[in-house]
Amino acid sequence: MRRPVMQIDILPVFDDNYVYLLFDPDTGTSGVVDPGAAEPVLARLRDLGRGLDWILLTHHHADHSGGIPVLRRETGARVILAKKDVERVPGIDIALDIEVGEGDRVEFGDREFRVLETPGHTRGHVAFWFPGEAALFCGDTLFSLGCGRLFEGTAEQMWASLSKLAALPPETRVYCGHEYTLSNGRFALTVDPDNPRLRARMEEVERLRREGLPTIPTTIGLELETNPFLRPFDPAIRRALGMETASDVEVFAELRRRKDGFRG
Numbered sequence: 001m002r003r004p005v006m007q008i009d010i011l012p013v014f015d016d017n018y019v020y021l022l023f024d025p026d027t028g029t030s031g032v033v034d035p036g037a038a039e040p041v042l043a044r045l046r047d048l049g050r051g052l053d054w055i056l057l058t059h060h061h062a063d064h065s066g067g068i069p070v071l072r073r074e075t076g077a078r079v080i081l082a083k084k085d086v087e088r089v090p091g092i093d094i095a096l097d098i099e100v101g102e103g104d105r106v107e108f109g110d111r112e113f114r115v116l117e118t119p120g121h122t123r124g125h126v127a128f129w130f131p132g133e134a135a136l137f138c139g140d141t142l143f144s145l146g147c148g149r150l151f152e153g154t155a156e157q158m159w160a161s162l163s164k165l166a167a168l169p170p171e172t173r174v175y176c177g178h179e180y181t182l183s184n185g186r187f188a189l190t191v192d193p194d195n196p197r198l199r200a201r202m203e204e205v206e207r208l209r210r211e212g213l214p215t216i217p218t219t220i221g222l223e224l225e226t227n228p229f230l231r232p233f234d235p236a237i238r239r240a241l242g243m244e245t246a247s248d249v250e251v252f253a254e255l256r257r258r259k260d261g262f263r264g
């Protein structure tokens with residue numbers, strides 16, 4: 001008999017954040033990724049009749065971590081977070097919580113995920129990859145058709161982090177921290193206007209958003225075809241920027257700089 005897949009529920013909070021609820025039906029293990037707010041998570045858990053075992057945190061920003069103190073108090077869940085973020089997240093108990101870094105393998109029920117350090121948006125940012133589920137939770141590093149802003153890291157660091165994610169199997173489903181796909185795509189079309197896969201994806205994204213539906217998950221394969229931040233080596237993008245002879249990092253940095261100033 002085929003093993004049931006891990007359930008992943010998408011919970012929109014605030015204007016455009018996504019919180020993800022994880023459930024392993026084999027063991028009843030329950031988790032949440034980046035709970036910026038506690039109340040919507042508690043309400044959904046009540047509806048599902050579930051407790052909460054684990055809180056997975058990609059980075060310290062309040063719109064991802066703000067729900068942690070209340071969730072801990074109400075459910076007893078333990079936090080899995082980057083070693084580098086322990087000092088920056090309120091209410092972490094180093095006796096109970098799990099600090100992780102690059103390459104760590106962590107059990108979730110009888111499944112397993114791996115920790116990938118992805119600095120750039122913040123210096124402590126991590127992503128969680130479930131190889132057996134073909135699922136990636138990457139916070140504010142890779143977005144559908146875009147990437148996170150460089151608040152604490154350099155373009156070199158972010159390009160290295162994105163390259164690491166881009167090397168995951170193409171079927172990997174990407175669950176990112178925000179619903180930014182429509183505005184990211186409008187920017188992407190300014191630097192990659194003749195990409196037929198990008199145009200087709202934008203038609204789908206516009207339809208999904210009109211219907212009030214998430215554009216998430218995307219996949220690594222789809223992002224490789226459509227996301228300009230994963231393709232600074234692409235001759236068409238380089239031509240659009242007038243940077244045919246620049247390095248990949250230079251092209252990536254210019255894309256990020258233009259996106260920062262883009263009002264689409």
Ligand SMILES: [Zn+2]
Pocket residue numbers: 059061121140
């Ligand atoms: Zn953030």
